Amino acid sequence: MNELTRQALLGTGKSGPTPESESGPVDDLCNSIPAAPLSTESALLLKLGATAVYEAAGIEPNTVPAIEPDHDDSACPWSDAASELLEQAFSKDFVDVAPELCRKILDANHVLPRAILPVALDTKSPELRSKITRCLGCRGRWLAALNPEWNWAISSETSVNENSSLPELKRQWDEGTIAERRAVLRKIREIDPTQGREWLEETFSSDKANDRNNLLQDLEENLNADDEPFLIQCLKDRSKYVRTTAIELLATLPESEVVERMKIRSADFLLKTSSPNEDFKLKCVPPETYPSEWETDGIPENPTSRKGQKSHWLDWIISRVPPRTWTDRFDCTPEQLLNGILNDDWGPVVILGWTRAIRRFGLAEEDVVLWGRPMWTYWMAMLQHNVSQVRELAGATLSDLLGMFPEEMRESALMKSLREVHEPTILPISDLLTPLKTPWSRGFADAFLSLARNLLRNRNDQKVVHWMACLKMAGAGIPRESFPEAMKPWNTHSGQRNFWDSAAIDKLIQELHERVKLRERFYRELDKMTAAE
Template sequence: MNGSAPRPDAVGDWEDLVTTALLGTDRRPPARLAPGRPAPAALLDAAAEATVRRRAGLRPAPAGRRPERAPEDPRPALPTAAAGRLAALLADRSGGTGGGRRGSSPDLMELLPQWLAAANGHGYAAPAQALPALLDAARGRTDLRPAALAFAGPRALWLARFNPDWRFALRSAPGGGATLPDPGDAEAIRRLWEEGLFAERVALLGALRARTPDLARELLAGTWPTERAEDRLMFLDSLRSGLSGADEPFLEKALGDRSRNVRATAAELLSALPGSALAARMAVRATACVALDRSGDGPVIVVEAPHECDSGMERDGVVATPPAGRGERSWWLGQLVEAAPLGTWPDRLGGRDPREIVALPVTDGWQGELHAAWCRAAVRQRDARWSRALLGAPSAPEAGGPGAVSLAERAKLLATLDPAERAEWVAGFIATHGLSEAFQLLGVCAVPWSAPLGRAVVDALNIARDAGSYPWSFSGVMGLAERCLDPAEVARLQSLLAIPDEHEDAAPGAGGYWAEAFQRLVTTLRLRAAMAEELSPAGAAGVG
């Protein structure tokens, strides 16, 4: 071995050794046995010699290109105490125990999303030493990715290029981590739109949509006929942000697209514009099916569902074939009413407001279908007045309102209300009906919960505890309370930390579980208060 290339038979020798190792020396003895050595030992000797020969015989290669320096992060540094807290949260990546009773210790991993949101709200930069753990956490939990990558900043994208396990960060970042052109550089914008990768083009379209929507629409229209169907759908979806009447001509053309999904999305966007021509066409069709009958003892709504789905309806987004178990006529009716402007109905139904309209009886069993379509229209058009009418009073006996047909529907309607009104409605619901159906509704409430909502949840948990209810059925709500209850509520929880007397019919061990769960809730709320203090500018100054 004199620094030259390996012997011509070196590669063949190595392959023979590998084959012998796989088959076993009993079935295939090594080709050249050292005298006096057992076959397995001789094989290892030969492998060691071949390895040294292969390494020593390699010729030097040109050095690889030195990576560019990581970009600077101009944001202020994270306070020392908050950095220590972040390290503790990231170290608890197991997310608590795998099952059974969780004990009284907080679930730190479940607090990480809230910590990241607060840190991003203050505009802090992530410590460099925390970036690998942040990327690992975001890799394991997709729900963490937007907040984790926003906090990790540009240095995390730089780091992700060196580890295949972190490539998701490049895919998740707008433009794959690429820098978008300056808004005033029209030539660079057009070049990126025409030549960029798909992720870069989506990011560019989204950025332009926020700043110069007309230019974004012009770029999209210029290449629209040549785009793939799946790409057209993604690009079209970007128009949801800042949707306005100026988008109508482009969306009307998209109604004739060769892709059914693109046509359906274009129709949905147009129906969200109450002044669009499509909305007017849908209003004509829907009002032909729904009318007010005053001939009886009192006014009632009568429904005559469509008898066919013509080509015009299909072009405007009506899907002709219903899903399994749905009748054609009710399927078509629901789509027409859903897409018609809600402002159509007061004039059509005797000048009544939404509450009065929803309270009217509907003949021939059409009420459920009609109200469900109005629910979808209220969500699509973000109409709070109709949402209130369809939700009804939270204390209604059925708790479903006159139009909401499911918890999911109610949650969507609640999302159209402002946060304070939303919390007030859910608090009233819990006060009347308890927590058995409240989990999904609580999920749409702003965090931290308002004082009335927090009190309603705590009171309902206390009632369930005193009633000897099976405690584990409330674990989901208790977990939400740990993340969403205002830490100021700690004082009201002190009386719930003792183990209560158990009723004869109570679940075995329920009292201990409730005390443990409330202790964990109190500990978690105190921890959240400390986290907020560490991240606040005043708290950071005090620590420093």
């Protein structure tokens, strides 16, 4: 705060007369005004006003260093039409198409055209940014360095590249910013997990609490049993966030001491009640009290949601026990487990815990089908539950489960459910399409479009309108071979719907067509470039 502003805020009665200053443009201007001697207040106001006018008139520009010329990517002759299409794809209305176009550019061994680099660098989507950094080219990286808001494109994520040597990584680890160090840790954990952990141990105690927590989270890359001693040390960290992260990481190591204690605790919760000649049946006996030693393993005494204490403890512990523990303990299949607990009063809580455990520990290849199918069937049934929160949980869980399936199984599992479910509109279709790899296979795309057409042709209720919101995703997901099928006229039975529903469906079909047209035109331009090389 300068002296004039301070004096104005305090008042002349407290700050005294206007201070004398060295002769300058403002003083010369004030002194040139012929008038009787001014009061202290008037002199201050005059000087403030003259200063404001003087500063508004402008200042001499500072000398800036010359910008070094860029390295031109002249070997990439983009047409104006292709550049315009990419610019359209990077706009907010079509940003869902842009990742695939970036992928196509990479596959063709090209970089983004120079004309759209500013538009591309302005993007905010993390997913799209990761694609852009790989096809920026020399000019794009040069341009990104000139604007602080574009530094994400040349920051730690790109500075740590595939060819970085171990000494170079160590230098960046020792000298870099926290963002750079995190990128180095993730990279070195890919190459040598032990080396990465040892580097972290050397500096961990001297890092700030927030940095320690972030770096510890990055230790998740290739987490293994050798990391357990260090994580156990972190349980004594002075930061509760670091301790929580350490507990969560330990709870993902199937053989860690924390998980072993969870296994022991959970053994009392589920009891087999069926005799050898009866159908497999389980009974759940939830914990009645909160033992003090639970706090050591990070088990909260009180739930953060409206869930009851017993449900909270049961879910928390079971979700931290590897799924195979139960099939080994009871010598049964996952399907028998689910059917055995299904009718128990605590069955939904137990099954939710098993589902969370699958997310936490993942599934071995041989267990994907064994666990995936009964879990999928159960949560599909929960989509028809009369409580909306349960339906929402079921939709999110199904999307997670689908993401755990091998890529070659996802489309078939989803299409099977779409065909077999009596009411396709109960499926949160947009959530379930998200885990699918794009572009979709032609078989899945054509079957999906056929189902969508049938729903529009045969029904005119509000549920169909909401379901059709996925057509926008379809415009970015269907393969080129399915473009003709998507562009055929759609029978919407607009005369049987109210005006607003008809307008909504027409807009969704238009969005589908716009995406298909944009992609097809871009493919053609890319084909021309490839043919000319």
